[in-house]
Each structure stands twice: as C-alpha cells, then as structure tokens.
Amino acid sequence: MDERLECLKRLRTSSPFHKPGLMMAIICEIQAGHITSPRVDLDDRLLARYHDIYETLKGERSNASPWLPLWHLSSDKGPSGPLWTPDYSPEIAPLARQLGQPKSLNQLFERFSSARLDAELFESLQAPGTAETACQLIAHHHLALEPDALGRLQKYLRVALASGAYERQPDRMLGSVEEASQQQYARSAAFRALVLEAYDYRCAATRVRYITPDYRYLVEAAHLIPFSVSQDDRPVNGLALTPNLHWAMDNHLIAPGPDKRWHVSPVIDALVPDNRWLCELDNAPLSMPRDEQRHPSPEALAWRLAQLQR
Missing domain, CATH: 1.10.10 (Arc Repressor Mutant, subunit A)
Incomplete structure (x- = not known):
C-alpha cells in the first residue's frame, strides 16, 4: 500500500x-x-x-x-x-x-x-x-x-x-455497450454528471436553477437521441431539463432544433389555458453551456426536431 x-x-x-x-x-x-x-x-x-x-x-x-x-x-x-x-x-x-x-x-x-x-x-x-x-x-x-x-x-x-x-474520457461513451451492468450504471452516472455540470444545473429551456439545501438538483439529464437508438452517452447528446419538460420532450411535444431554438408541436391547442406553459416556450432560445465542447451536436438536435408531433 x-x-x-x-x-x-x-x-x-x-x-x-x-x-x-x-x-x-x-x-x-x-x-x-x-x-x-x-x-x-x-x-x-x-x-x-x-x-x-x-x-x-x-x-x-x-x-x-x-x-x-x-x-x-x-x-x-x-x-x-x-x-x-x-x-x-x-x-x-x-x-x-x-x-x-x-x-x-x-x-x-x-x-x-x-x-x-x-x-x-x-x-x-x-x-x-x-x-x-x-x-x-x-x-x-x-x-x-x-x-x-x-x-x-x-x-x-x-x-x-x-x-x-x-468523465475523463467522454468519447468512450459512444457506441455499443456490452459491459456488465455496473459499467452501464457508471456510464449513465457519468452522462448525468457531465450534462448537469455543463448546464450549471440550469434548465436548457427555462433557465430555472434550484438546488435543495441537501443538494438535490431540480434538473435531469435528458438524451436528445435516446440511448436505445444512439448508444450515445456523450454530453453532446444531452440537455439539462426540469422533469416536466423532460417528459414533454420525450413525448415529442417540444423539441430543440439546430437553429438553437425551442419548437412546440402544432398538436398542442394554444387556446387551452393549461397548455400555456408549453406554448410560451415556442421559439424561445435554447440555453447553451459555456464550454463549446459541451454544446449539443447539430445532428442530435436535428434528430430531435424531426420527432416533433406534426
């Protein structure tokens, strides 16, 4: 020792x-x-x-x-x-x-x-x-x-x-995962840590940032292209989002685009008051990390926008 x-x-x-x-x-x-x-x-x-x-x-x-x-x-x-x-x-x-x-x-x-x-x-x-x-x-x-x-x-x-x-070698987080479950957990933990840190624990849509007194984060690390499709856990395939917006993106109701703006699905009725929280996001800027190397990849943004409900 x-x-x-x-x-x-x-x-x-x-x-x-x-x-x-x-x-x-x-x-x-x-x-x-x-x-x-x-x-x-x-x-x-x-x-x-x-x-x-x-x-x-x-x-x-x-x-x-x-x-x-x-x-x-x-x-x-x-x-x-x-x-x-x-x-x-x-x-x-x-x-x-x-x-x-x-x-x-x-x-x-x-x-x-x-x-x-x-x-x-x-x-x-x-x-x-x-x-x-x-x-x-x-x-x-x-x-x-x-x-x-x-x-x-x-x-x-x-x-x-x-x-x-x-975390020290995020490029290793791209590609097929054939490791034991422990390594898959490790990749997932690294993805979460790198994405949340890149966005300073702030939502990429609303810029809301909240950390509880016992250090729990409001935001979650969301894949742009789902891992099941991309096998990509690199931080450039992720965004920090509040749980409600993470859910909305995964259900193709909202999407960030290559234009670095948010887009809202036309299937959402803007006349319904309860939909206002989503409709107000339309054309809002996508909040970006300070580190350009952590910016979401244009390919991932394009894929996500293509999944928006029409």
Whole structure:
C-alpha cells in the first residue's frame, strides 16, 4: 500500500460519517477529473457528492452537516504537512481559529470557499488503483457498518470510480455497450454528471436553477437521441431539463432544433389555458453551456426536431 495513505487511518473524528465521507467524496471527484490540483473548491458538485455518500451510509441526507468536516479536517496531518489548509480571506485569516466552529455552510463560506489538500496525498490519489485502496482503507478503518450498509457503500464507490473514468474520457461513451451492468450504471452516472455540470444545473429551456439545501438538483439529464437508438452517452447528446419538460420532450411535444431554438408541436391547442406553459416556450432560445465542447451536436438536435408531433 502507498505509504502516503497512512494518514487516512489517523483521521480524528467524533462522528464516523463526516470526515470519512468528505474524504471519499474528494477522492471520487479527483478520479472524475473535477478536482485537478491540491486546491479544492467547495462547489455544488463536491457538496452533492458528500451528501450522496452520507445518504448511502445513513439512509438520509438532511443531517449531513458538511461544514463540520470541512472545518475540522484542518486538524489532521497529511504525509507532508496539514491534511487540509483552508484558504481564508485576508481579513479572516488572523482570527479564523478564534471564531470557533461554524454553525452552517453559509457561516463556513464567510471564512473560506476553497482549501488545499496535502500535495503528496493529492498526487497519490491520481492513480485509480490507489484511489480505490484509499476508499477501502477509510471504509474499513473508520466505518463500523452493518453488512447491508457496507454493501451499499461498496456498490456506490465502484460505480462512482468507474464513472469518473468515463468523465475523463467522454468519447468512450459512444457506441455499443456490452459491459456488465455496473459499467452501464457508471456510464449513465457519468452522462448525468457531465450534462448537469455543463448546464450549471440550469434548465436548457427555462433557465430555472434550484438546488435543495441537501443538494438535490431540480434538473435531469435528458438524451436528445435516446440511448436505445444512439448508444450515445456523450454530453453532446444531452440537455439539462426540469422533469416536466423532460417528459414533454420525450413525448415529442417540444423539441430543440439546430437553429438553437425551442419548437412546440402544432398538436398542442394554444387556446387551452393549461397548455400555456408549453406554448410560451415556442421559439424561445435554447440555453447553451459555456464550454463549446459541451454544446449539443447539430445532428442530435436535428434528430430531435424531426420527432416533433406534426
């Protein structure tokens, strides 16, 4: 075993779920290519990952309290120095330790919104095999789980780490899937993560963005050309949509077109008041990701428009 992982055995924690869950979340995000340096942004994606792991362990997510491990992890040692060093704002830095434990995520963000993971530990966690070993070490050393809970965690980690490999190489997500069901789950998870992140968790039709306090997203990842037809899980074959608009698109009532505008089926009666929410979408612009490489492909948009009910 990589000696740099020994520090993970020494996490000081009064709760077996907080620091171990945060460290596993960080490891998963490193493997997904979302965390690319020792500097770790405390963004929506990392926080959602932490809540997912907490829910896997505890069966609920409302008591996850991410500010606790994000604050207290700085008391632990890494292989080359502090395990976790918050990037305090200049005015807070001299007073940070005197302020005491934050009582909410907002209070924590008033002090820092990024931190630095021990550089040697970060380097070791680049390798997929080492990352998997690190997660197993944390699980078995800190989490005295019932067999069912341990089984859930093991399944979650297998899919999460395999999904990370797809996220780093999204072109692998095109073509016939002949892998085991676990790999299919991993591809699906990678598709969802890449699409929602590309659209900043905002609906491509209405631009509505809502993330619950326990980090659930309102929007869903919708295939433009269904996977059963295209075998294509690349993010360019997807949009982020609210559930009602995802349903409407899948039922060919609305469609985005190559003109990057929304089109509404003529079978919808605009005179019926209950149809207004769909009719108002006609000719509205398609919201696009900032990253041009994540823009929906013209071929996928053309296919979707061709399916619109006439």
